[in-house]
Amino acid sequence: SVRALRLTPSANPRSFLFIRSSQTLNMPLAKDLLHPSLEEEKRKCKLKRLVQSPNSYFMDVKCPGCYKITTVFSHAQTVVLCVGCSTVLCQPTGGKARLTEG
Secondary structure (H helix, E strand, C coil), X not given: CEEEXXXXXXXXXXXXXXXXXXXXXXXXXXXXXXXCCHHHHHHCCCCCCCCCCCCCCEEEEECCCCCCEEEEECCCCCCEECCCCCCEEXXXXXXXXXXXXX
């Protein structure tokens, strides 16, 4: 609630000082900062998370042609080819590498 107090009675009759009630200043926090959800943590920058963790990882990709397993970095910046049959396993993008379908 907001209350209005007149500053001086003889001055401008429209001069009021608005005072806000102290009940609205003690609002509870809208979200829990100590227990964020997993979705919120994944969206944050890797340095601003509650526990810092990298966004990148290594993954084993099985070739659809010869079934050999190749370890690929998730943010690979070059085209990754299969060792056995030279099939393209992933294409680089601006961020994460895009795996080929198959």
